[in-house]
Amino acid sequence: MSTTPLALGFLVVGMGIATYAIRLSLILLLGRLTVPPLVQRALRFVPPAVLSALIFPDLLLPGGTVMSSLGNPRLLAGALAGVVAWKSKNALLAIAVGMVALWVLQALLRV
Amino acid sequence: MGAHRREFLAGVKAELPILLGVNPFGMIYGVLALSAGLPATLAFAMSSVVFAGSAQFVAAQLIGTGAPGIVILVTTVIVNLRHVLYSASVAPHLKHLNTRWKCLLAYFLTDEVYAVAITRAAQSGASPSGPPSLRWYFLGAGLAQWSAWQTSTLVGIGLGTQIPPGWALDFAIALTFIALVIPTLTDRPTVAAALSAGIVAVLTAAWPYKLGLVAAAVVGILVGLLVEGKPKPGAPRP
Numbered sequence: 001m002s003t004t005p006l007a008l009g010f011l012v013v014g015m016g017i018a019t020y021a022i023r024l025s026l027i028l029l030l031g032r033l034t035v036p037p038l039v040q041r042a043l044r045f046v047p048p049a050v051l052s053a054l055i056f057p058d059l060l061l062p063g064g065t066v067m068s069s070l071g072n073p074r075l076l077a078g079a080l081a082g083v084v085a086w087k088s089k090n091a092l093l094a095i096a097v098g099m100v101a102l103w104v105l106q107a108l109l110r111v
Numbered sequence: 112m113g114a115h116r117r118e119f120l121a122g123v124k125a126e127l128p129i130l131l132g133v134n135p136f137g138m139i140y141g142v143l144a145l146s147a148g149l150p151a152t153l154a155f156a157m158s159s160v161v162f163a164g165s166a167q168f169v170a171a172q173l174i175g176t177g178a179p180g181i182v183i184l185v186t187t188v189i190v191n192l193r194h195v196l197y198s199a200s201v202a203p204h205l206k207h208l209n210t211r212w213k214c215l216l217a218y219f220l221t222d223e224v225y226a227v228a229i230t231r232a233a234q235s236g237a238s239p240s241g242p243p244s245l246r247w248y249f250l251g252a253g254l255a256q257w258s259a260w261q262t263s264t265l266v267g268i269g270l271g272t273q274i275p276p277g278w279a280l281d282f283a284i285a286l287t288f289i290a291l292v293i294p295t296l297t298d299r300p301t302v303a304a305a306l307s308a309g310i311v312a313v314l315t316a317a318w319p320y321k322l323g324l325v326a327a328a329v330v331g332i333l334v335g336l337l338v339e340g341k342p343k344p345g346a347p348r349p
Contacts (some may be wrong), residue, residue, distance in 0.1 A: 006151050011180045015170060015187045016160035020193045024217035028210070030202035035195060041339070043193050044295075044330050047165075048305035049331025050190055051292035053324050054172060056309030057316045058285040074282060081289050091290035092135055098286040103277060 039075035118244035122251025126229045133164075133223060133256060134263040136287070140167055142268020142274065143284050147175030149270050157266040162257065163221060165291065166190045172284045178321035189328055197225040204232040204245055212246055219253025227252045304335030 026035070059078040081098030085091060116146050117286045137158070144154035149171065157167055164186045205213055228249045235245065274280060296302050308331025315323025 001219070003148055007154065007180060008149065008174065009156075011155045011170075011174075011183060012146055012153055012160055014168065014180070014184050015157070016162075018184060018188050018216060019161050019163050019166060019191050019194070022188070022191050023220040024214060025195060026198035027202045027205055027217050027220075030199070030206060038336075040196065042336055043196055045301065045304040045332040045335030046158045046189060046294045048292055048301045049308035049335065050169070050186070050324075051288045052294070052305040052309035053312035053327035053331065054169065055285055055288045056290065056312050059281075060313050061316055074285070077282070078285060078289055081175055081286050084292055085290045085293040089294065091287075092132070094290040094293075095139070095283060095286040098289070099283060100282075102282050103299055106279070109117050 071109065073102055073109060076105055077101035115244055117246045119251035122227070122231075122248035122253075123255040124251075125231070125248075126223065126252040126255040129223045129227070130255065130259045133259050135188045137260050137263025138267035138270065139283055139287060140164065140171065140279055141269075142271040143168070143266040143267075144171045145268060146276070146280055147171040147272035149174060151272075152162075154268055155261075155264055158260055161187075162218070162260065163187075163191055163194075168284060168287055173321060173324075176281055176321070178324075182321045182325065185325060186328075189325070194220060194225075197222075197229075201225065201232070201249075204229075205249075208246055216246060216249050216253065219257060221248065221253075221256060224249070224256050230240035273348065297348055300339040302336045303338040304331040307331050307334040313321070325328075 001048050008080065057079070059072075059075045062072060062074050077098045081094045084097045085094035140158070141154060144157065145151065149157070155293075157170070161167055161170075169186055169190050170183050171299060187208070198217070201220065205216060206318075208216075228245070231248050232245055292305060296305055308327045311330045312323055312327035315326050317323075317328070
């Protein structure tokens, strides 16, 4: 990681300003600006799209190359966490199960 | 003044059950921000300055992979775009307030505080201006969540320095995203958006500056819109 603390500091401030501006936007501009219907429809696809774009490479490309085999503990542990999240609707339980599964699988594969 | 205090405390109380879920995430964020390479002061500053859980997780992950600042900023904006809807939604209830109050409350407009505040505003009935003390309720909920987020981040940062790297805690970021994405997959369009974005992200993983992430998000959103199809109210059905 080559990013300097100063650059990271600017980044944090920039993220803060962007987030605050988004939150304040229509509270201040109500009546002068409306959200177009297409954007309103698009917004609900933001979380599944962005989160999946972060998840898939993490699970499928752990070392930079595609690993879809059973020898990929991250893929297996992640899939298990997904099933737990779906069945239990409990995010923290899913994270805990996925983490423990990764440790167990890593220990098994190392043997 | 008594009414204001009562509303403020009612807002705090409404937020408390939510904090049971928020606190562990603040701790996980603190741990992960350190393991991503953020200095402790900046990891904490992000919780105070940005105050947006999912954007902070995403930023920590991207900082850890060495993504350039502009990509992290653009991603933050994409992840937080949903707050435009919250802003529009609470605006009619806050329009009678002065600018100082509007600017103060906007800072607290997270997913959780929005959920609590808009529920209260809806309960207050048909009055478009909301109850006279909605701002105190909003402020109570906001400050409760803000305090919990700051303290749990601090606890996570404290723990983070104690945890050996062999625990592969970076994987908890992916797990957190998995736990967050599953409830958003409610119908075919959202599943299509998730799958297409994921596949594009894998195919574009070698792109420089993490631009593949932005491309994947855009493709996923477009695919979601396409699968959903254009709603045609009043159009003759075949």
